[in-house]
């Protein structure tokens with residue numbers, strides 16, 4: 001039954017108005033409160049020092065000064081916290097004013113005679129009396145039943161125990177601008193009708209929150225608090241990312257006393273994705289969690305000493321360089337370096353470094369070698385071998401600093417120092433004078449002495465020149481990491497010992513040659529980044545992050561076991577939510593099999609939970625049925641019941657004709673009013689070509705790895721960057737056998753096609769890709 005035909009529509013609309021009036025009142029008083037807090041803050045900031053008596057005469061006075069400053073700062077920071085809290089509340093109220101709730105359940109607890117009406121919205125609101133809830137937060141324990149049960153027996157857990165009863169009614173609302181637009185009483189699932197409405201809409205450049213229509217299996221992910229590792233495996237468009245983001249909001253609510261946004265970290269597939277998901281949490285009144293890509297993390301940790309290859313460049317190579325001589329070796333290298341066997345090799349190699357093999361860089365000064373690498377090596381290996389490598393390095397730093405001091409002393413008498421003194425300006429002289437004055441504790445006569453003055457200036461000059469060197473030493477830059485890593489590949493025979501029973505790939509010598517060659521050129525191939533970082537941490541001491549308590553990994557199928565193992569070491573106090581889809585594993589290292597099993601083995605079954613999503617919400621039934629046919633079978637993917645047009649597959653005699661057809665298709669799609677349209681290509685180069693061809697005709701934008709914001713319109717994008725995002729309509733550029741014919745390209749092809757929400761159109765020259773040819777012919781239209 002719909003909207004105003006509903007017998008209780010009037011009554012419900014009246015309640016909405018009553019609640020909205022209440023919200024407006026609450027907004028008014030909150031704004032007043034905010035104004036008062038703001039002026040408190042301004043006053044406190046302006047008069048901060050008025051209430052602080054500054055006196056450093058003796059220790060007691062100084063202590064008092066500090067105490068009064070501290071007290072003043074605490075008052076200020078308390079006010080600032082209240083301000084932030086009130087502002088967040090205000091934002092939620094503003095949203096509630098527009099749409100106060102989306103659901104209602106009538107729940108009668110066992111033993112009670114009447115049911116309580118629970119209205120559910122994005123935040124809670126108490127009646128003025130403070131006794132009854134006008135709205136319950138969707139994350140409250142009682143609200144969980146809304147997602148988990150159909151009318152009938154229901155129960156929920158509270159900190160005090162389980163509460164059972166009967167759900168007598170389940171109702172859904174679509175309220176906008178304080179008016180009920182639709183109203184349904186629902187049965188088993190959370191209203192197909194509401195979900196139909198939500199999913200039928202056009203895509204946005206920003207992901208939306210799904211709290212009004214969370215499905216039961218998604219709810220089990222959102223509310224899980226027992227597992228150390230939660231693995232969510234799900235079909236394309238099944239709501240993995242959505243569930244992850246609502247889970248963040250849930251955790252922030254459930255543990256609000258102890259957990260805040262800075263304790264949660266999301267690894268996302270590319271920088272554009274960050275912009276795509278950035279509004280979901282603020283929409284729910286929560287702050288965004290920390291977000292990064294694995295590549296950003298690597299670059300941040302390794303600094304700019306290398307030309308670091310990103311995973312997309314690596315993938316582009318994998319997709320385009322099949323005909324080059326080194327191709328197979330490179331692929332083997334990528335796969336092996338991604339494995340736990342290689343992690344074992346590295347562990348053994350690092351253990352060996354305790355005895356020998358660490359490579360040092362000499363300490364150089366003005367092109368002179370002050371301390372040779374060999375002297376450093378001897379010094380290092382003379383320390384007690386039972387100490388760890390990082391501890392011995394700390395000792396070495398001290399030794400080097402001592403050495404530098406002596407060199408600096410000797411350096412002061414060198415002619416270059418005198419030359420430089422000559423060139424000093426007035427300010428530098430004054431600085432030296434001041435320094436000397438401070439040292440001599442204000443005895444005036446010292447600076448008369450010419451020798452003293454010269455010595456002070458010389459010390460100053462030398463000190464300035466040695467400063468960067470000291471900092472270089474302190475930051476352990478004297479350890480030659482690339483050379484130490486390269487040494488692992490310099491002796492294929494030794495590597496056999498390190499590999500142990502697991503063995504090495506057959507082409508290991510060729511892998512070694514390839515690796516050494518790139519390292520020599522100062523390049524760091526993507527497959528070498530995590531191993532090098534691992535080596536760095538083992539040598540320098542790990543920078544473990546103990547602050548982060550929940551790590552989320554989206555598109556987890558693209559991480560290698562090596563990367564997982566590494567991340568788990570880096571965030572030892574964290575719980576993990578890992579989301580992925582094997583059918584979208586596009587990177588070389590992820591090509592073989594379902595590795596979540598390995599991951600679960602790392603944590604143990606009892607600490608882990610695996611939840612599978614089979615229903616796909618993104619695309620129309622027609623698109624899901626077509627794309628599902630591309631997979632090699634075995635997977636259950638159910639479409640959500642939303643109808644659209646059949647996908648089309650269009651042949652063109654040549655590239656020019658194909659682009660002409662694409663332009664016409666795009667024009668039609670634009671006329672139909674679609675907002676986000678993507679022409680998906682296989683590689684960066686193909687995207688550039690296509691962009692160049694289309695830009696004369698249509699307002700297209702080219703997306704590259706550098707793109708950080710996701711905007712509406714017409715995009716040309718390589719398939720691997722379209723990961724995780726979605727478009728109203730997708731045009732697949734050249735779905736030919738030549739472009740997508742190899743088994744290794746199946747998943748990339750599937751990933752590209754599953755980005756479409758409403759329409760999917762494939763164009764090809766030559767023979768069509770076998771992945772299309774194998775889908776049932778009734779699932780698409782051939783043109």
Ligand SMILES: Nc1ncnc2c1ncn2[C@@H]1O[C@H](COP(=O)(O)OP(=O)(O)OP(=O)(O)O)[C@@H](O)[C@H]1O
Pocket residue numbers: 195198199208210213214215218234235236237238239240241242243581584617618723724725726754
């Ligand atoms: N319960 C739901 N209610 C409304 N919309 C939903 C729901 N679940 C998923 N969606 C919508 O389905 C689309 C796909 O969701 P999402 O991107 O989270 O899926 P995914 O599993 O991460 O997809 P992929 O693996 O293909 O990137 C989004 O538009 C999302 O809003």
